[in-house]
Amino acid sequence: SDLALDAVVDLDVPGPTINRHLYGQFAEHLGRCVYEGFWVGEDSPVPHEGGIRLDVVEALRELRVPNLRWPGGCFADSYHWRDGVGPREDRPRIANVHWGDVVEDNAFGTHEFLALCELLRTEPYVSANVGSGTVQETADWVEYLTRDDDAPMARLRREHGRGEPWPVTFFGLGNEPWGCGGNLRADQYASLARLHSTYARDLSGNTLQRVAAGANEDDYAWTETLMKQVSQRLGDEEPAPLFQAVSFHYYTIPGTWGAKGSATDFDHDTYWTTMRKAHRVRALIRGHSAVMDAYDPNARVALALDEWGTWFDVEPGTEPGFLYQQNTMRDALVAAVHFDAFHDNARRLRLANVAQVVNVLQAMVLTEGACMLRTPTFHAFAMSAGHQDASALAVHDVASRGTRAVDGTDLPTVSTSASVKDGSVLVSLTNLDPAAPARVRVALRGGSVMPDGATVLAAPEGAGSDDAVRAHNTFDAPDAVAPRELTTVSLTTTGAQSTLEATLPPASFATVRLALT
Numbered sequence: 001s002d003l004a005l006d007a008v009v010d011l012d013v014p015g016p017t018i019n020r021h022l023y024g025q026f027a028e029h030l031g032r033c034v035y036e037g038f039w040v041g042e043d044s045p046v047p048h049e050g051g052i053r054l055d056v057v058e059a060l061r062e063l064r065v066p067n068l069r070w071p072g073g074c075f076a077d078s079y080h081w082r083d084g085v086g087p088r089e090d091r092p093r094i095a096n097v098h099w100g101d102v103v104e105d106n107a108f109g110t111h112e113f114l115a116l117c118e119l120l121r122t123e124p125y126v127s128a129n130v131g132s133g134t135v136q137e138t139a140d141w142v143e144y145l146t147r148d149d150d151a152p153m154a155r156l157r158r159e160h161g162r163g164e165p166w167p168v169t170f171f172g173l174g175n176e177p178w179g180c181g182g183n184l185r186a187d188q189y190a191s192l193a194r195l196h197s198t199y200a201r202d203l204s205g206n207t208l209q210r211v212a213a214g215a216n217e218d219d220y221a222w223t224e225t226l227m228k229q230v231s232q233r234l235g236d237e238e239p240a241p242l243f244q245a246v247s248f249h250y251y252t253i254p255g256t257w258g259a260k261g262s263a264t265d266f267d268h269d270t271y272w273t274t275m276r277k278a279h280r281v282r283a284l285i286r287g288h289s290a291v292m293d294a295y296d297p298n299a300r301v302a303l304a305l306d307e308w309g310t311w312f313d314v315e316p317g318t319e320p321g322f323l324y325q326q327n328t329m330r331d332a333l334v335a336a337v338h339f340d341a342f343h344d345n346a347r348r349l350r351l352a353n354v355a356q357v358v359n360v361l362q363a364m365v366l367t368e369g370a371c372m373l374r375t376p377t378f379h380a381f382a383m384s385a386g387h388q389d390a391s392a393l394a395v396h397d398v399a400s401r402g403t404r405a406v407d408g409t410d411l412p413t414v415s416t417s418a419s420v421k422d423g424s425v426l427v428s429l430t431n432l433d434p435a436a437p438a439r440v441r442v443a444l445r446g447g448s449v450m451p452d453g454a455t456v457l458a459a460p461e462g463a464g465s466d467d468a469v470r471a472h473n474t475f476d477a478p479d480a481v482a483p484r485e486l487t488t489v490s491l492t493t494t495g496a497q498s499t500l501e502a503t504l505p506p507a508s509f510a511t512v513r514l515a516l517t
């Protein structure tokens with residue numbers, strides 16, 4: 001058969017919920033992410049609300065961003081939150097030693113971040129400073145954010161103009177403590193995380209999900225050290241675990257750390273290597289999950305991939321410390337591969353944050369002065385929003401999966417996942433092959449369905465195979481890569497089974513919607 005994918009989905013066997021927080025975003029004080037990307041200031045000619053630019057907010061609302069992680073990243077472990085509250089003219093200037101060594105004026109602080117979350121209708125993920133901060137700073141910040149009475153920090157917040165506390169969902173206990181967050185050993189960090197977690201209290205009815213800063217890539221020993229702390233307190237009679245989530249970070253870097261490769265100028269071999277590396281996220285999620293299963297079989301503690309995405313060389317001529325890179329169809333396909341891995345591992349993996357939301361690494365939007373564009377990755381997120389809080393449906397491959405030998409491994413050339421929610425089925429289909437279309441067939445059993453639309457993201461029709469993966473949006477042509485209707489799709493029903501068949505263009509990501517009848 002010429003089918004690149006021949007699969008079966010049982011509609012009446014819903015799997016775990018795909019937590020909406022798997023579609024989280026990340027905004028660090030890094031380059032032009034917070035400053036310029038979100039914050040333009042109250043005197044800016046760019047349309048804004050309270051200094052926060054509205055074009056970016058309006059675009060991101062299309063993604064239904066479930067949570068936003070801030071202020072870092074490496075920056076979090078040098079950030080002292082008191083520098084960013086109170087009258088702006090009184091705030092101290094600080095050096096951002098991690099990212100370009102630029103001096104910041106702290107115009108964007110706690111109140112501005114929470115105002116941004118309110119504008120985006122998203123839940124905050126605040127990361128504490130464990131590397132260079134104190135436990136008292138952590139305790140005070142939580143009190144400032146969430147306490148609703150006359151306690152000292154709640155009173156200070158009121159003096160700064162905010163009466164009600166904010167609901168805060170996630171609270172990170174430092175970041176990359178094995179590196180920029182202190183060069184700590186796992187056992188050193190575990191002790192510090194226990195301490196900060198204890199003083200990051202649930203106040204005034206707010207319940208924090210505390211995220212312990214986890215491993216780099218496949219450092220499973222780090223995860224095990226953290227899970228040992230948690231398991232001492234797990235069990236039916238025990239109080240809630242010290243941390244509600246353990247994170248890890250994994251970036252897709254086609255080359256080496258020193259020469260990562262261009263975001264837009266790459267050959268087919270580099271493209272396929274990028275896809276192989278993106279696929280690795282699946283093995284990493286499973287590896288960390290297996291360690292956690294041994295200590296927490298009921299999955300009370302979540303796995304969080306709170307930094308992921310492509311990392312290329314910066315755009316020529318831009319400041320190396322600002323991590324500004326273009327974003328092509330290759331990036332969108334990397335995202336699609338990640339989403340499928342997330343959906344397949346949704347029982348344990350319940351939080352993820354792409355790095356980063358605007359102007360940094362694998363961004364959703366890019367800005368230049370008053371202009372803004374949506375990247376191909378933006379569109380992949382928008383097309384996948386229907387998976388948020390849906391039940392995962394296993395896609396059983398029965399035959400003919402296309403594969404390609406890449407760097408000595410067999411890489412599937414089609415990636416897929418499916419979910420169901422409120423009578424609506426969403427099937428994601430990705431063809432990684434830049435040189436050939438892919439024919440796919442999915443048999444749908446255990447329910448009857450009607451077609452409800454299909455969308456595809458790919459380079460403009462007629463693009464050659466190089467352009468199929470390098471296609472991107474520019475400020476001159478901001479909609480060169482944009483979703484369009486997928487017309488090469490059909491649904492036939494015979495007896496109790498429907499069959500979805502589609503031809504996916506080269507290097508494309510498609511979503512097919514079906515209504516349960």
Ligand code: AHR
Pocket residue numbers: 028072073074075175176307355356361
């Ligand atoms: O996202 C950029 C940086 O990558 C983050 O600050 C850090 O946590 C990671 O190394």
